[in-house]
Amino acid sequence: MSSFADHLTIAPVVLPLFAAAIMLALGGDHRVLNATLNVGSTAALIAIAIVLLRAADAAPLGLSAVYRLGNWPLPFGIDLVLDRLAAIMLLLASVLGLAAVVFSLARWHRVGAYFHPLVQLLLMGINGAFLTGDLFNLFVFFEVLLAASYGLALHGSGSARVMAGMHYIVVNLVASLLFLIGVSLIYGVAGTLNMADLAARIPTIRSEDRALLEAGAGILGIAFLVKAGMWPLCFWLPDTYAAAPPPVAALFAILTKVGVYILLRLWPLLFGGQAGAAGYFGGEGLLVGGLATVAFGAIGILASQDLARLASYSVLVSSGTVLAAIGMERTGMTGGALFYLVSSTLGLAALFLLIELVERGREPGADMLAVTRELYGEEHELEDTTHIGLVLPITMGVLGLAFICCALVLAGLPPLSGFIGKFALLTAALNPQADTISVAAWCFIAVLILSGLSTLIAMTRSGINVFWASPDRTVPRVRAIETVPVVALILLCAVQTIEAGPMMRFMYATAESLHAPNQYVRSVLGSAGEAPKSQRVDQ
Amino acid sequence: MEIVLALAIGVLTASGVWLILRPRTFQVIIGLSLLSYAVNLFILVMGRLSSNAAPILPIRAAGDPTQFADPLPQALVLTAIVISFATTALFLVVLLASRGLTGTDHVDGRESER
Numbered sequence: 163m164s165s166f167a168d169h170l171t172i173a174p175v176v177l178p179l180f181a182a183a184i185m186l187a188l189g190g191d192h193r194v195l196n197a198t199l200n201v202g203s204t205a206a207l208i209a210i211a212i213v214l215l216r217a218a219d220a221a222p223l224g225l226s227a228v229y230r231l232g233n234w235p236l237p238f239g240i241d242l243v244l245d246r247l248a249a250i251m252l253l254l255a256s257v258l259g260l261a262a263v264v265f266s267l268a269r270w271h272r273v274g275a276y277f278h279p280l281v282q283l284l285l286m287g288i289n290g291a292f293l294t295g296d297l298f299n300l301f302v303f304f305e306v307l308l309a310a311s312y313g314l315a316l317h318g319s320g321s322a323r324v325m326a327g328m329h330y331i332v333v334n335l336v337a338s339l340l341f342l343i344g345v346s347l348i349y350g351v352a353g354t355l356n357m358a359d360l361a362a363r364i365p366t367i368r369s370e371d372r373a374l375l376e377a378g379a380g381i382l383g384i385a386f387l388v389k390a391g392m393w394p395l396c397f398w399l400p401d402t403y404a405a406a407p408p409p410v411a412a413l414f415a416i417l418t419k420v421g422v423y424i425l426l427r428l429w430p431l432l433f434g435g436q437a438g439a440a441g442y443f444g445g446e447g448l449l450v451g452g453l454a455t456v457a458f459g460a461i462g463i464l465a466s467q468d469l470a471r472l473a474s475y476s477v478l479v480s481s482g483t484v485l486a487a488i489g490m491e492r493t494g495m496t497g498g499a500l501f502y503l504v505s506s507t508l509g510l511a512a513l514f515l516l517i518e519l520v521e522r523g524r525e526p527g528a529d530m531l532a533v534t535r536e537l538y539g540e541e542h543e544l545e546d547t548t549h550i551g552l553v554l555p556i557t558m559g560v561l562g563l564a565f566i567c568c569a570l571v572l573a574g575l576p577p578l579s580g581f582i583g584k585f586a587l588l589t590a591a592l593n594p595q596a597d598t599i600s601v602a603a604w605c606f607i608a609v610l611i612l613s614g615l616s617t618l619i620a621m622t623r624s625g626i627n628v629f630w631a632s633p634d635r636t637v638p639r640v641r642a643i644e645t646v647p648v649v650a651l652i653l654l655c656a657v658q659t660i661e662a663g664p665m666m667r668f669m670y671a672t673a674e675s676l677h678a679p680n681q682y683v684r685s686v687l688g689s690a691g692e693a694p695k696s697q698r699v700d701q
Numbered sequence: 702m703e704i705v706l707a708l709a710i711g712v713l714t715a716s717g718v719w720l721i722l723r724p725r726t727f728q729v730i731i732g733l734s735l736l737s738y739a740v741n742l743f744i745l746v747m748g749r750l751s752s753n754a755a756p757i758l759p760i761r762a763a764g765d766p767t768q769f770a771d772p773l774p775q776a777l778v779l780t781a782i783v784i785s786f787a788t789t790a791l792f793l794v795v796l797l798a799s800r801g802l803t804g805t806d807h808v809d810g811r812e813s814e815r
Contacts, residue, residue: 298777305784312791321802325810328726328795332808335733335788336721342740342781346774350747355773 167217171229171244173210174252174289177203182282190275197271200263200278207256207285215249219668224675225685228295236687237359243295243686246672247500251292251423254504255416257654258511259285261647262409265515268644270409273318280317284310284413291420295686297345297355300424304341304389308334311417314410315402326405333388333398341385347378358686361431361679376443379432383425383444390421390481393455400462403474408518411473412511418481419507426488426496431679434491445489449602452486455479456609460616469517469624473510476572479613480506486606487587494590496673501666502583505658509571509580512651516564519640519648520628557640560649562629567652569621574614579658584610586666706746713739724813726796726806730789737785741778748774 181203185196217226226249229242263271263281271277287307294300312334315327349355351374352363367375384395391399399418403411425448433443459478466472480503487499567578574584587610591603658665675681713735720732748771756772796806803810 298780302780302784305788309788309791312788312795316795316798319798319802321799321810324795324799324802328792328799328808331788331792331795332721332729332733335785335792336736338784338788339733339736339740343743346740346744346747346777349774349777350749 168227168229170210170213171227171242171293172231174207174214174256174293175242175286177206177210178282178286178289182279182286185279185282186276193272196278197263197267200281201260201267203282204256204260204263204285207289208253208260211249211253211256214244215246215253218244218246218249219671223681223685224671225682228686229293237354237356240299241295241356241686242293243358243682244293245675245682246668247423247427247676248292250500250504250668250672251419252289254419254507255285255288255292257651258413258416258507261511261515261651262413265412265644265647266407266409268641270318270407273407274316276313277317280310280313281413283307284314286310288416288420292423295357297348297357297360301338301341301345304420305338307417307420308338311414314413315406317410318407322405323407326401329398330402337385337388340381340388344378344380344382344385347374347381351375351378356686357428357431358683361683362687364432380444383429383447386421386424387451387485388421389418390425390485391418391455391478392451392482392485393458393478396455396458396478399478400471400474403477403514404468404470408514411470411514415477415507415510415514418477419484419503422481422484422488422503425485426500426676429488430491430496430676431682434677434679445491447489449486449489449606452482452484452489453605453609455482455485456613458482460609460613463620464616466620469521469628470514472620472624473513473517476506476513476617477510479617480510480572483587483610483613486609487590490591490602490606491677492590493670493673493677494593495587496676497666497670498583498586498590500669500672501586501658502580504665505571505579505583505655508651508655508658509568509578512564512648512655513568513572515644515648515651516561516568519644520561520565522639558629560645561640562625564645564648564652565621565625565629567655569618569625571652571655573618573621574610575618577659579655579662582659582662582666584614702750702752706742706750710739710742710746713742724807724809726799726808729808730792730796733792734785734789737781737789741781741785744774744778744781 181199185199188195190196214226218224220226225243225245227242227244228236229244230236231240231242234240259281263278266277266281284307287303287305287310290303291300291307294303312327312331315330316323345355348360351367351371352360354360354363364375388395403414406414429444429448433445456479459475459480459482462475462478463472466475483506484499484503487495487502570576570578571580574580588607591607591610592599717732717734717736717739720728720735723729723732751770754768754770756770756775758769799810800806805812807813
């Protein structure tokens with residue numbers, strides 16, 4: 163518990179905290195220094211996440227560290243748990259963080275105060291939520307990340323942002339209150355807030371108390387599902403994401419995944435097969451809700467007239483797919499869902515950044531005009547012929563290619579990683595443990611394929627409108643520092659495709675340990691440390 | 702005492718829910734405050750009600766747990782109060798910004814057409 167490597171577990175929380183504190187102490191005037199600190203800290207987070215990921219993957223059972231804060235014995239103290247799932251999410255969050263920060267350096271960090279410290283605090287909250295092994299500590303980290311996200315959603319101000327931000331804040335405040343009610347109900351029944359201890363106690367809970375426990379878990383679940391954007395709790399999401407500044411929206415792509423992550427973490431742990439009579443509580447709800455979310459998102463994608471809203475609805479499709487896959491409660495499904503989660507989050511972040519670059523060259527409202535033109539067929543004018551034969555400038559080439567790649571990732575077409583993720587999900591759905599494929603699995607397959615189709619149609623349509631058919635467009639002035647994060651995120655998707663074998667192995671190993679929570683419980687509580695002296699005297 | 706607390710929580714929650722469904726931002730913020738009071742009381746109650754009971758066991762005396770108040774919910778409530786206070790203050794700022802930008806205190810930024 164004293165070596166440097168052990169303390170690295172808490173570094174993803176402490177490092178952004180200190181970075182933000184230093185930035186706040188410096189004040190908003192030292193913009194260059196703030197930006198340097200922000201980039202440096204986020205890059206260091208990536209390095210730390212990679213080290214932690216390797217450690218977690220090498221560890222037996224995939225759980226490399228249980229960090230007891232203040233060295234209090236478990237289950238009384240708060241612990242941070244580093245396993246494969248936490249490590250991969252940490253890496254994903256810090257990669258998105260770096261992409262968003264580098265993108266913002268071109269101009270977005272100048273449109274309002276305190277962009278850099280807020281990003282660091284957001285990353286601190288996200289990382290803490292991924293690492294913590296205690297329900298109430300999770301609440302605190304949730305509030306940290308929400309408070310930072312309120313500030314970031316309003317970054318740059320303007321009445322559209324303030325209106326969307328206000329709805330976002332109210333919805334999330336209510337969700338936080340539900341979170342508290344759920345946590346206190348669970349504490350009232352089980353008498354503990356430590357996740358591992360809770361998992362150990364749930365099978366022993368008396369049957370007359372089980373209704374109360376399940377009510378608590380249900381209310382808690384609603385709080386996470388609001389965050390994850392499950393239908394019908396998702397109506398705040400498209401407005402907020404479309405109105406947020408692009409680098410912030412790219413960062414927010416991981417926020418829905420925080421809700422998804424908590425469900426992935428808690429639900430198999432507390433209500434998996436080993437939980438006795440409480441087992442599989444709410445699984446159908448997750449499945450049905452997830453499918454409804456995908457359907458809603460797919461229709462929303464088709465109906466969106468501007469690109470930012472299209473991307474926001476894609477966020478819903480992505481988190482709905484993962485939720486439905488979790489609801490199936492099978493190792494193969496969960497593994498595929500994890501792969502899909504990583505690739506779709508990277509693709510979404512790239513899309514949010516890309517949209518801003520593309521939109522820059524168009525007059526506002528061009529999307530509306532494009533759709534109107536489609537409807538009324540008023541585009542048969544011959545004026546555009548003068549442009550035929552012109553070589554497209556390199557900027558448009560890069561942006562167009564990036565847009566195609568995003569479409570491929572999100573719609574799940576080969577050769578990029580979205581295809582492999584969806585393929586893994588479909589394979590798992592078509593190879594049930596029982597002899598017949600259930601109705602739910604058929605629904606899942608149909609919805610997954612149809613959502614891919616609708617994404618493809620909508621993105622092809624808007625791609626044609628934006629890159630080919632747009633009249634009097636000017637080539638957007640794009641700086642290299644803005645294209646680098648977009649290209650890097652897409653390259654990561656490509657790397658994910660090339661390294662699909664090792665990555666799938668990792669994801670399946672993660673899924674297996676998620677569905678065998680006894681190991682988690684034993685590893686966490688086994689490292690309980692010495693009992694304090696006073697307690698021994700008492701005995 | 703149970704029935705009084707239960708009624709208090711119920712009334713606070715009901716008022717809070719009604720208020721956050723109202724169209725004016727000020728009503729919403731008061732509703733959120735009332736809801737957070739209700740939730741704070743609820744957390745406290747979840748540690749079981751006890752009066753005249755110390756939350757800490759004396760050193761070197763095991764004691765009967767029924768004689769002591771559960772200290773954990775009290776600590777949780779403290780955290781929850783601080784956080785809801787801070788977020789309410791933040792919401793107040795957004796509320797004022799929205800009033801300044803749109804000129805109305807309607808939650809949608811424009812008066813509903815009847």
